[in-house]
C-alpha cells in the first residue's frame with residue numbers, strides 16, 4: 001500500500017451537503033476515482049473517512065506501519081481547529097497534501113487559517129473534487145522522483 005486518502009468530518013455527506021459549494025459527486029465517487037487513478041499509476045491506495053477525531057488520529061498513526069508513503073487529506077472542519085491532527089501528521093513524518101473542495105480563502109474568515117498547511121507539502125483549495133486527483137498526481141510524481 002502506498003497512497004492513503006483521508007477525509008474528515010461531514011465529508012461522508014459529499015454530494016448532498018451544500019451542493020452549491022461542494023458539488024454533486026459523492027464520497028464514494030471520490031474514493032473510487034482515487035483508487036482507480038492510483039492503480040493506473042501503479043500504486044495501491046486506501047481510503048478512510050471518519051467523523052471522529054480520535055479515530056482519524058489512530059488511522060494516521062497506523063499509517064506508520066502499513067506501507068503508506070503519501071497521505072492526501074481533506075481535514076474538513078478540523079483544518080481550522082485541530083492542533084492534535086496536525087501533531088499526528090507531523091508525528092508520523094509522512095508527506096501530506098491538504099485538499100479542500102471549496103476555496104476556503106473565498107469563504108468565511110474562520111476558514112482562512114489552517115493548522116495543517118504548515119506541515120503539508122502542498123495545499124489545494126477550490127478545484128472541486130478534482131483537487132483529490134490533482135493531489136494524487138502530485139504524490140505519484142513525487143514518489144517517482
Ligand SMILES: O=C1C[C@@](O)(C(=O)O)C[C@@H](O)[C@@H]1O
Pocket residue numbers: 009010011074075076077078079099100101102103104111
Ligand atoms: O468540511 C469542510 C470542507 C472543506 O475542507 C472543503 O473541502 O472545502 C472546507 C472546510 O472549511 C469545511 O469545514
